[in-house]
Amino acid sequence: CLGPWEAVEGSGPTHASGDAGVCVPTKGFNIKSVHSHGLKLNVWDIGGQRSIRPYWKKYLGSTDLLIYVIDSADQKRFEETGQELAELTEDENLTGVPLLVFANKQDLVTAAPAAEIAEGLSLHTYRDREWQIQACSALSGEGVQDGMNWISSQIVNRKK
Template sequence: MFTALGLLSILKKLTGDPTNNELRILLLGLDNAGKTTLIRSVAQEDISHVSTTLGFNIKSVKTDGYNLNVWDIGGQQKIRPYWRNYFENSDVLIYVIDSSDRARFEETGEELGQLLGEEKLSGVPLLVFANKQDLINAASASEIAEGLNLHTIRDRIWQIQACSALTNEGIEDGMQWIVKNVRKK
């Protein structure tokens, strides 16, 4: 979905508008992590019928004077090599993890590690959403941070936020972190 707000963002960037409060956010994670449900929750859209993202979705969300243009890219293994086509000009990387899918923690850690090593994402702030905290078997945000060695990240600011895209718990806190900590150059 391409919105008028997204077009306005492109025009402002092309004209160098100094009032530009646009942030380009790249939303990644393995398939079934809850990326699309999360961004639909942020946009206050219906989340009762979310299907697998086979390509990408673009959502523009306005919060605290910022227009957040979120690029939600599918997370299936066959799509992941194409993620790099979306790296350029990203202001923030949001990485979503299914906190209840412990069998895939190693895989999600490897994918995140590869992303953090990408030159085009060098220095880009990282927000990790530890999603699906509403499930009884969910790992805590601190457990995930420890398992992913997030404390060793030195080349960018980062935050991990426990959340549930279904209940909306923790999502606003993560979005507030973006607005408070990420400033356009």
């Protein structure tokens, strides 16, 4: 199980999962299988609405990798996003679980660069796990495959 694909509302995780041309905010959660590098990844796409966030932790058991998607252009919510991510990664089910942050909506002129987002989220303080921030645009697909490559390598390395 690839585990939760989490995001703060409106950041675009459903689209970033590879459904080109379709961008529908996740209401509740969706389960889908994604094939990458010969692996079948079971993805739990969990919505980011405030009303859903209290339920996130119910889906963390057996998580192999956490994907967190943020809206790179919504800089006023970076602090909120960072707090949510920090709280989420403190869960005992996620100890040592690799983290991929998709910095989505990089196609917008108002998007912050991935390095700035990593700093804002204090990713450098995550010493108990491998992590990667990947700039992407779910709309154009740019950067999504690079993130999937990282995911696949992490899953393969953890299974050894």
